[in-house]
Amino acid sequence: MAKNDAPKTAITPTRAEDYAEWYQQVVRAADLAESSPVRGCMVIKPWGYALWENIQRELDRMFKATGHKNAYFPLFIPKSFLEKEAEHVEGFAKECAIVTHHRLVAGPEGGLVPDPEAKLEEPLIVRPTSETIIGAAFASWVQSYRDLPLLINQWANVVRWELRTRLFLRTTEFLWQEGHTAHATEEEARAETMQMLDVYTTFAEEFMAMPVIKGPKTASERFPGAVDTFAIEAMMQDRKALQAGTSHFLGQNFAKASGIKFQTAKETEEYAWTTSWGVSTRLIGGLLMTHADDDGLILPPRLAPAHVVILPVLRGDDTKAKVMEYVDAVAAELRSTSYGGRPIEVEVDKRDIRGGDKQWEWIKKGAPIRIEIGPRDVDGNVVMVARRDRGTKDKATLGRAELVTKIPEILADIQNGLLAKAKQHRAANTKRIDDMKDFEKFFTAKNEDKPEIHGGFALAHWSGEPEVEAHLKDKFKVTIRCIPLSGIDGVADAKDLQEEGRCIVSGKPSRQRVVFAKSY
Amino acid sequence: MAKNDAPKTAITPTRAEDYAEWYQQVVRAADLAESSPVRGCMVIKPWGYALWENIQRELDRMFKATGHKNAYFPLFIPKSFLEKEAEHVEGFAKECAIVTHHRLVAGPEGGLVPDPEAKLEEPLIVRPTSETIIGAAFASWVQSYRDLPLLINQWANVVRWELRTRLFLRTTEFLWQEGHTAHATEEEARAETMQMLDVYTTFAEEFMAMPVIKGPKTASERFPGAVDTFAIEAMMQDRKALQAGTSHFLGQNFAKASGIKFQTAKETEEYAWTTSWGVSTRLIGGLLMTHADDDGLILPPRLAPAHVVILPVLRGDDTKAKVMEYVDAVAAELRSTSYGGRPIEVEVDKRDIRGGDKQWEWIKKGAPIRIEIGPRDVDGNVVMVARRDRGTKDKATLGRAELVTKIPEILADIQNGLLAKAKQHRAANTKRIDDMKDFEKFFTAKNEDKPEIHGGFALAHWSGEPEVEAHLKDKFKVTIRCIPLSGIDGVADAKDLQEEGRCIVSGKPSRQRVVFAKSY
Known part of the structure; x- marks a missing residue:
């Protein structure tokens, strides 16, 4: 990518100078998340969490449209459950958080220590993934072929004790969804595995504007305990791949480990065939590395927490009331318009800080469209529109009457443009x-x-x-x-x-x- | 309550026979949740989780409307953080899950054990509440009075090692939201505390149809570390009180413990004033004990995962197609209608099981309205409507053309009736x-x-x-x-x-x- 015309970019270093550090700086400048005092755990800040909520909303809709229901299972997994599937425990034993006590007590040297008298008989593992604990529930829920398929999803936090962590991409605790399903036949379970891989593909391309390649992983890269693992793989701007989601065909491995058996229509007893599939807050790292530039984040409109940010230009008290009245009216008009099946989200930034600082803040946060409104715009019944996917000085005047038709068009154009650009980068x-x-x-x-x-x-x-x-x-x-x-x-x-x-x-x-x- | 006219109720025992056991049996019959193999932790099943999702959606809307933003903070709290506020740690030390190791290793007697070489330098506490870890973040986010108020909410799981647990009412792990805010003045923080108490009151009465009394707790019942704790208290059908939500004015206690300081407009440095407030999956237990009867759950329409369940009466293949076509058309008409600002949620139960079993299943699950449609109803262009808040044999015929106006009216009538009945019970x-x-x-x-x-x-x-x-x-x-x-x-x-x-x-x-x- 060519350097910006501007003498200086909002993010230092640039992608070309130090890609890894650029990534951290964009996370910070966009106010998405920060490291916490807890090793490897992050704080997801409001702008980052709002993005995650939008990701959740769209995926949740797609999961429900394909017949899945949400449920919630315990955070803790008894050690013996994890041990039920040999490859599975082998895969997670080395990086798990273990709860051993249930009370703190005054220690001999002052301060509190885990109470030796409150030691658990069996250690509990903070879930790194939930196949074994959900399997135990499925075993009691499934009796007959009439109980199948069982199509469940869980939105949850999980913990994997990673040694090297990076915000969103690899953290000790992360948020995700994990789908878990049980079926009467191998064919149905395989079809479910592929269906969810397709849901992830659609989501990545249509919402994240992030093109992906879907396909099976090789044996050495399979999920521990799976028969087949399928993934969607995206190319980041540094040309590295990011595994953005996985869908596993688990065969009867976990059904045997957990005892998920059912009576067939012919009254024989068989083990169920299961699948699991998940995406996580890692997607936010992938979205960033697909679209962000040397001025910060660029959000695909279909997932942006705010589609349009209105920046009133307030010069002195005499015009303030006039500008704010116009701003509120424009905001209301836009909010009554929709894009991508949802009302347009408008943020009006009324803070009393320098206009330039405000502008750059929203550039760094990646808001798709900025609208500036000053006294002269009010007089001319126009607004100034800037697109985040264009140069920071590229602004256009739009008549107020055009806004409700033009803004959704511009949003669609940005969304399509981001996908096209990412595809071009991948092809090149x-x-x-x-x-x-x-x-x-x-x-x-x-x-x-x-x-x-x-x-x-x-x-x-x-x-x-x-x-x-x-x-x-x-x-x-x-x-x-x-x-x-x-x-x-x-x-x-x-x-x-x-x-x-x-x-x-x-x-x-x-x-x-x-x-x-x-x-x- | 007088015994039912029917010789037998769907729930055994009845409320009068054994209230505590009746509660457990309603949870089970309504398929809301079940105990898990993990001590004191529950599995929230799809019908119970859908109810929680509806509770979340409405509360989240109310929180955002009052200016709060969601964020996410670490699951783990370093022991030293919990110790920063003396009363706080005193309150939670006796019932906390403690992570001490980060790896399992083969034990001397076979099986895996926590690896002595992977012992944490400082134990981590699985959050019982997040004042201290969120306080640490706030301390770095707040510099100046311009950064205040800081209005944050988190949807999360928390763990309190309770000895006696009961599904929804008291579980080791539970789901909740915890609001955390910081303000420049005591007055503002107190106003926030009361505002959120009012939000909870409105939610309880308007959505849960559960009347509550709001007010401060006495000193002995305060949240550990709070200056004042306010609660909403509801009366259950056994006349006991249920604390359904709390809002705490924390004074400067946690600000001092975490170092949340700011520069005032006069350039002096002061500690912020903070609040916290929360409701949890306990609300589901409260909702059940407010409205359920000896036939199972009764859901207030504004929170019901399905407002209307359509039960096709299929008698032989010759009329099946005709009935199903009519059923699908009625479902579509109702879905295009709204109640309480949302489209009416319709579930069509097409399962091939006995009609009576189907009916009773939805009675026990508390669906507000059941609609039966058989061949004769199709011929007469009518449907049979049964309300969950009336006797199980009380059914009325409604013309198809009336449905789109009558169903929202009936839902509103059920909602209002439930609140009126609960108020009457409390008054009596x-x-x-x-x-x-x-x-x-x-x-x-x-x-x-x-x-x-x-x-x-x-x-x-x-x-x-x-x-x-x-x-x-x-x-x-x-x-x-x-x-x-x-x-x-x-x-x-x-x-x-x-x-x-x-x-x-x-x-x-x-x-x-x-x-x-x-x-x-």
């Missing part, structure tokens, strides 16, 4: 690679402008050997993000990728190109 | 008592029909002595629920209660009657 940095030298160059070549940025997504042949994966991960920190089931606009259709070829490392026959990339 | 069981013998009789007299049920709310004079409170609590298990700021319909206006008198125990001069009751 996705390459078919058939030669190991090219592969090495793709992932190691330095670019003078952006020394830390590698090539992007490599579509290369892989024969299915885990050794090849391990070798490439070890040598280049590159992993197979997924075996693509969807195409990549401007690069390849899905069916083009399922071609015959030879593994880029071993030379063995391969039936498909897979997506290799560095990742978060 | 609230007495002014001025003599200790009457007080004793009120709280200990046995009633032949309902041996466990005592008198209800006693409005008696109290001079303010803690010894009197302790004595009455010890002798009768009766506490002062609040010093009423609101009147009690049909019994007394608020100002009538602020009369001069003499303490019922000590005979000392008193300036007001307070509400004495047994409670949950």
Whole structure:
């Protein structure tokens, strides 16, 4: 990306200067979240939480439209429950928060200590995910094939004791939803797994304006205990991949571990087939790294907590009343208009601070449209409109009468433009690679402008050997993000990728190109 | 309550037979929640969670309308944070879940144990409430009087290690919202405390149809660390009180503990004044005990997950298509109608089970209106309407054309009727008592029909002595629920209660009657 025309950007450093630090600075400048005094846990601030609420609302609607109901299960999982599925506990034992006592008592050296007499007989694990505790409930809910399918979702907090954390992308505690379903047949459970993968794909593209590639993960990247894990993978602006959501076909593994059995129509007893699927507050990190620029966050209108921010330009008391009356009327007109099936959200920033500071605050926060209204605009019955996806000095005059039709159009244009731009970026940095030298160059070549940025997504042949994966991960920190089931606009259709070829490392026959990339 | 005319009720035992067990059986029959394998933690099932979602939606709207914004803070509180406010830690140390380790490792006797090498330097407390961790954030957010007021709310799970638990009423983990605000002056913080008490009062009465008495608690019943605690208190059908929500004026106690300081307009430095206020999933227990009867739950329409349940009566294949077509059309018509500012929620129960079973299931779940539609109704262009607040055999025929106007009217009538009935019950069981013998009789007299049920709310004079409170609590298990700021319909206006008198125990001069009751 070319440097801004302005001598200085709102975010220091820029993406080109230090991408990782730029990310932290955008989170901070947009007032999305901050680190807390609790290791690896974040405070999600009002602007970040409002974004999460919008993500929740849209996903929740999609889950309910596909027949799922919300419920809530305990935060704590008895250790013995986690141990019921061998691979599962193996995957989570190393990074879990363990509750061992239920009372504090005065310690021998002053201060309070866990009371030795209030030690739990069995330690409780703060849920890292809920397959085992929800499985126990399902086991009692499901008796007959008539009780199936059971389609449940939970909005909750989970804890994974990560050593290296980064706001939104990897935190010890995070917020998510976890869907858990049980079915009478493998076919139905597989269909559910794919349906939810498609829901995530639709959500990512239509709401987040973040194009994704969907497909199964390789065996080494599966969820602990799953038979198959499917993911949606997005390309960030530094060309790394972000796993943005996963949908797992769990086979009968967890049904056997938890005892989810049912009587079939033929009166035989069988284990149910289960799935689980989730997305988390990580999506906010993905949204940021897809759209933000060197001036801060850029919010896709369909998820923005405020679509339009009105900034009254107040110059002296004599015109103040006139301007505010006009501002309130414009706000009311816009609020009675809708975009994307919802009323337009308008924030009027009446704070008594410098106009320039106000402007930059909303630029950094990524509000899609800013409207400035001063005394002369009132006299001319117009407003000044600035789009966040254009340069910060690019402003247009709109007649007041046009607003209710123009603003929804502009919002739609911003939404579409963001998706198109993200697709273009992905297409420009996705390459078919058939030669190991090219592969090495793709992932190691330095670019003078952006020394830390590698090539992007490599579509290369892989024969299915885990050794090849391990070798490439070890040598280049590159992993197979997924075996693509969807195409990549401007690069390849899905069916083009399922071609015959030879593994880029071993030379063995391969039936498909897979997506290799560095990742978060 | 008189026994039902029917030979048998859907809930066994009835309220009169065993109120406590009746409660558990209604929770179960209405499919609201169940106990989990984790001590004291519940699973909130879809019907119960949908009710919670409706409670959340309405409260959230009211919080936002009063200027509050949602945010999210860490689940864990470092022990040293809890210790910053002496009364606060004293109040919660005895019942908190403590995280001491962050990894499981293979134990010497097989199985996994907390890894001694992954012991936390400082134990973390699973939040029982978040004043201290939110206070730490506020301390960094507030610099100047311009940053105030700070008006934040959090929807979250909290954990209090209760020894005796009961679904919804008292559980180890529960869901709640906790508002936390900081203000520049005591006056503003006190106004906020009262505003939120009023929001809770409005919500309880207008949405839950549960009349409440609002007022301050006595010193012995205050939130640990608060200067003043205000509560809303409701009367359950067994005449006990339920504290349904609290709003705390925290003075500068937590500001001093957390260091929430600001520069005033006069450039002096001062501690902020803070408040906190919360309601929880306990409300669901209160709603149940206010309205449910011996046939199960009765939901106030403004919070019901489904306003109308349509039960197609399918007799043989020849009429099935005709009935279903009519059912779908009626459902669509009702869904395009609104009640209480929202579209009417219609559930069509198409399950292939016995009609009687279906009916009783929805009676037990408390759906406000059931509509039965059979082949003859289709021919007559009518439907059969049954109201949950009437006898189970009380059904009326309504013409299809009337439905879109009549159903919202019936819903409003049910909502109003539930509130009126609850007020009547409270009025019938609230007495002014001025003599200790009457007080004793009120709280200990046995009633032949309902041996466990005592008198209800006693409005008696109290001079303010803690010894009197302790004595009455010890002798009768009766506490002062609040010093009423609101009147009690049909019994007394608020100002009538602020009369001069003499303490019922000590005979000392008193300036007001307070509400004495047994409670949950």
